């Protein structure tokens with residue numbers, strides 16, 4: 213299947229909102245522009261094979277024209293891409309590329325061994341037709357606006373290449389009258405900026421959506437409300453699975469990268485399966501909370517859709533530029549000005565929205581991993597803050613003190629022996645009790661058991677187990 | 680046998696879920712404190728291309744005391760002796776209970792990439808290393824090819 217078809221079907225069948233579809237790259241319209249452009253070029257005898265041989269270079273917007281190598285034969289054509297940023301009075305001019313060729317000023321003769329007779333005739337006709345005194349004629353030497361008063365664009369663009377050019381100064385440039393290329397770039401620019409506007413709008417909309425959900429989740433999981441007790445743990449586990457799945461961005465030593473739509477979708481689906489299989493979804497019984505979970509899923513689906521939409525548009529743009537080059541031999545793709553580069557639509561939106569999800573939603577439900585003791589990897593209960601500022605559970609520090617290990621395991625400062633009941637972090641203790649009541653209860657039990665073992669030996673453990 | 684401490688359970692889980700590149704560590708079914716370890720020889724080192732087997736044991740008072748690690752594969756290295764014992768500060772005086780199996784194995788992998796003959800364990804190897812480094816590296820490469828060849832599947 214041709215890409216145009218694939219793209220069209222993707223837009224139609226993947227459930228994108230109508231507004232997105234109308235902002236998408238209009239691949240088929242751009243393709244029609246290219247067809248018209250090819251026809252315009254053919255009219256003056258410039259089929260891609262011919263033009264490729266004649267084109268000296270495309271003026272690279274991003275760097276000044278390279279000096280052509282000395283042994284290279286004189287090629288009479290150049291294609292100038294200028295996005296009009298240098299327009300007068302700070303006004304942005306429309307992006308308007310120009311295809312120029314050089315003829316001898318006196319005779320209008322076109323020098324190139326590579327021209328066949330027919331094309332040469334056509335071009336010379338064109339030169340004569342255009343009239344060399346016409347505004348479209350470019351002086352090869354710098355001539356500061358002379359004859360350029362009418363639209364002021366003449367000396368722009370190709371002046372910087374002058375030094376490198378060794379051919380006779382009596383050449384002058386003629387513009388091939390093309391309209392479809394300007395049309396092509398105007399369309400593309402418009403579409404890119406509408407894509408960007410759409411992205412901003414979606415980001416704003418989702419921001420509100422996420423903020424609202426965040427407030428809701430905060431209410432459901434407020435540990436001060438008795439009614440929340442059971443569901444707090446459920447929400448926490450759901451978010452923990454979500455974080456572990458690392459849907460949009462890798463979080464391991466190996467993989468820090470942003471995921472593409474396909475990978476992210478797979479991961480998200482795995483997350484959905486997991487919360488169902490572990491029975492977490494079933495545990496949410498209240499309608500209001502069920503709806504919040506649905507909203508959370510919906511937000512994720514929207515990010516996935518945004519990613520996918522961005523990706524297919526990116527592909528469409530890159531394919532259409534490739535087609536442009538292939539059908540015209542104008543080789544613009546590597547030389548586009550910054551206003552015509554693809555606006556990281558997908559990645560940007562996903563990144564912004566994921567950050568929001570983290571700060572607005574996930575942060576309402578603290579995760580146990582952020583409060584585990586670096587030594588036993590269990591919850592830091594009871595938390596003791598050493599002189600160096602590092603916090604461990606009391607059990608681990610008692611063990612260290614018994615063994616006369618004085619250095620903090622994290623920074624090696626000698627502060628373990630000094631620690632006493634003044635070092636208990638009461639504020640953190642309250643926080644842990646509030647958010648992780650079950651984990652605290654279990655750790656408390658374990659600590660007491662181990663204290664018993666310290667006092668009475670291993671026998672204590674066995675006795676306890678029987679009880 | 681006493682229940683496995685939470686820490687060991689967590690470390691083992693993470694080692695299998697997010698393995699360190701070039702390193703594997705798998706506990707024995709019948710003794711979860713005893714790990715079969717393999718380390719890939721680091722690229723650009725005389726051990727490149729080799730697959731080194733080690734054993735790692737977590738003593739009862741781990742993490743108060745460091746894991747015990749030993750090379751099973753013969754290796755020509757100034758800081759590893761004939762019995763596979765390793766001279767590495769974090770396995771001895773510089774151990775800290777906040778270090779983990781994965782960090783220790785990473786240090787060992789780094790030691791393969793940067794042999795240190797000034798702090799030797801295998802004195803004869805260290806001596807040879809100091810006297811003629813390129814020859815010592817040659818020998819290390821030969822040993823790698825001879826003893827640490829990957830099993831061809």
Ligand SMILES: [Zn+2]
Nearest residue numbers: 585588605608
């Ligand atoms: Zn602890």
Ligand SMILES: [Zn+2]
Nearest residue numbers: 600602620623
């Ligand atoms: Zn410290």
